[in-house]
Amino acid sequence: MPYEPPTHTVERSLRATTGAKVVAGVDEVGRGAWAGPVTVCAAVTGLRRPPEGLTDSKLLTVKRRNVLAEQLATWVTSYALGHASPEEIDSLGMTAALRLAACRALEALPVRPDAVILDGKHDYLGAPWRVRTVIKGDQSCVAVAAASVIAKVQRDKMMAELGADHADFGFAANAGYPSPVHKAALELRGPTPYHRLSWAYLDALPQWRHLKKVRSWANEGVPEIEGQLGFDF
Numbered sequence: 001m002p003y004e005p006p007t008h009t010v011e012r013s014l015r016a017t018t019g020a021k022v023v024a025g026v027d028e029v030g031r032g033a034w035a036g037p038v039t040v041c042a043a044v045t046g047l048r049r050p051p052e053g054l055t056d057s058k059l060l061t062v063k064r065r066n067v068l069a070e071q072l073a074t075w076v077t078s079y080a081l082g083h084a085s086p087e088e089i090d091s092l093g094m095t096a097a098l099r100l101a102a103c104r105a106l107e108a109l110p111v112r113p114d115a116v117i118l119d120g121k122h123d124y125l126g127a128p129w130r131v132r133t134v135i136k137g138d139q140s141c142v143a144v145a146a147a148s149v150i151a152k153v154q155r156d157k158m159m160a161e162l163g164a165d166h167a168d169f170g171f172a173a174n175a176g177y178p179s180p181v182h183k184a185a186l187e188l189r190g191p192t193p194y195h196r197l198s199w200a201y202l203d204a205l206p207q208w209r210h211l212k213k214v215r216s217w218a219n220e221g222v223p224e225i226e227g228q229l230g231f232d233f
Helices: 009-018 062-075 086-092 094-108 142-165 180-189 200-204
Strands: 023-029 038-044 078-084 115-119 131-134
Touching (some): 009 023, 009 131, 023 094, 062 142, 078 086, 078 142, 115 142
Parallel strands (some): 023 115, 115 131
Antiparallel strands (some): 023 038, 038 078
16 A cells, blocks of 8 residues: 655654754554563654655565664664553553653663653653654654664564563564464463453453453543453454
């Protein structure tokens, strides 16, 4: 399906209106998974022409995504990954866990960004970061698209490695997301050490429901930015 290639329009706007010199694109992967971390990539690309075919990682085949990730690793000015573990997600909730992972990624860059382009409509970063949110930024903004591809490929590799001792769960294929194989393994064996134990899928597992963790919110006025997936998928 044809799609418009991403551009530097938002980055140029940030540079012109805020004086920012270093602009990072930020995207996440793993938000809706049952297992594994949520992973955030921060990528700085400058204003150079990107590799051919760059777009949102979800629009790419696995083969094309892996090829692009290799190209991007040396094409970007810099990039860094940040993760929030299943335990941190269970304790903090997804919104705070995303902020934690994003801050880890941004702070790991060799140069601190002057501004951040964040995919989506919710600013889960906040101060002290100067943030521009862009809906479908992973399709329209070069730096965010680059971050999208790198984050997806790196987390998929991580999940395949974590799943080596839990072959029944199919982590190499589903990356910890809901799937029939994943569901069947959960019903039979229960959650692994890599599962999020505050997630709604446990409500449908009577024999494992006692493992579910209930978060005590530090600030009940802060809503989650995305619901959880149960077994009805």
